Amino acid sequence: MKIPQAMAPRLKLLGVRSTVLFSGVGVLASSLARVVVAVILARALGPSEYDAIAVGALYLGLIVLALDPGVSVALVQIRELSSSHLAAATAISLLGGGIVSAATLAVCIVFIQDSALLGVMSVVAVVPLLRGLGLVPQSLLFRDRRMRVIASGEAVAAAVQVIGTLIGVAIAPGPLAYAVPVVVSELLLMVAWTRMAGGVSPRFEKGAARELWALASRNATTNMSNVLSRNVDMMIVGWVFGPTALSLYSIAYRFLWLPVQLIGQVVSRVAVPEFAASIRESRPIGASLLRATARLSILAALAITPVALAGPFIVILIFGPAWVSAGPIVSLLSVAGMVQTATYLLRAAWSALGKVSFLARFSVVAAGLSILGFLMGALVGLLWVPAAYLVVFIGLLPRMVNYTAEVCDVPRRQLWRAVLYGWPVLAVQTLILLPIFGSPLRGQDVTLAVGLVGLAGSLLAGALVALLRLRRSVRLSQRGVTEGVR
DSSP, X not given: OOOOTTTHHHHHHHHHHHHHHHHHHHHHHHHHHHHXXXXXXHHHHOGXXXXXXXXXXXXXXXXXXXXXXXXXXXXXXXXXXXXXXXXXXXXXXXXXXXXXXXXXXXXXXXXXXXXXXXXXHHHHTTHHHHHHHHHHHHHHHHHTTOHHHHHHHHHHHHHHHHHXXXXXXXXXXXXXXXXXXXXXXXXXXXXXXXXXXXXXOOOOOHHHHHHHHHHHHHHHHHHHHHHHHHHHHHHHHHHHHOHHHHHHHHHHHHHHHHHHIIIIIHHHHHHHHHHHHHHHTTOOOHHHHHHHHHHHHHHHHHHHHHHHHSHHHHHHHHHOGGGGGGHHHHHHHHHHHHHHHHTHHHHHHHHHTTOHHHHHHHHHHHHHHHHHHHHHHHHHOTTHHHHHHHHHHHHHHHHHHHHHHHHTTOOHHHHHHHHTTTHHHHHHHXXXXXXXXXXXXXXXXXXXXXXXXXXXXXXXXXXXHHHHHHHSOOEXXXXXXXXXXX
């Protein structure tokens, strides 16, 4: 059936919205599962017994370095994908996962003496192998933008992890109540990706592997720098301040990533394939980038401002009084998360446009400055570590915005306007919450009733302002083409 010309844009818009919706379901399920699991374990164990779980979570964040040196991105970006490319990618990911799992088990046996940590690490050591098996099928699903399938798998795995944690805590509260459900959920995801996308036998063909690696290696430096910059602060906290401080920081970090992942990654997971498809079809992405960035700015302000201003109160409410020391860390990380979410798509645009050299250089510089800032902050005190993260990211923001405006051919002023478009939402919520909570350092002094009323009022007022901002037409020009942000 031929689609009438006037209906085509509308149908495409509905398709994109449906894709975003299903991507949001998957990310929401995974993010909520992590937070719910963290809440269950934090309340059951307390900061002093949570350290083994914090180390296990840090390990799972770092293994991305070894498992995916840019292969998944290459599979999405490559123009003509052949069976030889898939076989080579499968061989690379399977080999990487097997090596990391074996090396982890060897380190556990030889070096780890703490029984709780040994139990956690011995169990989660199988995760790299499972992720290596599922990497190529999952990348194919992303390439085809089958977000409904991905969302279904992630939702089921998330539910299994939460239920497994509840059962584990009920039977034997301890770190293994975290480790075992993680492995089971990873196994389910691997099976789901393989069944939905189809399994590929590993086969190393030099020509296909060389072509695949040529594209993947351009993203390897960027991936390595991004993973390090997201995890090195927890490494430094554990090294300098000890396991209890790492538990506090880990809880704050997990709590922060719920709104950041939900808002930023939902759109990013859809935007990267959409940007790549636009580039392949020789269509500009500037106007779409402005619209999406403005919306991200609004949503980031709405969701994260209450967390930044009422961090200690929210931490006590969710995790319990024993975790009150994590409140100020949550507040500082939330401010950084708000800025990061508003600019989430800038790097995605660089990648889609093939600016991988600049992306790699920028990622290395950002990672280096972050590590330096974390080390300097650790010399002063624990709170200075997240403060350093905030300072470094804000310092790099002008370069990010100016370069994106240049390569996407949009006016700098309009891109800055899009990045800061959520400021009225932030201002309204701040006016409501600041008199109630004051400094985030004294949020624990607010009574439960007053705190809940303040949070509800700020969310309601912020939502009203956000709706007005989304409905208001903002002119974002691009080479004489004016497009509204709705």
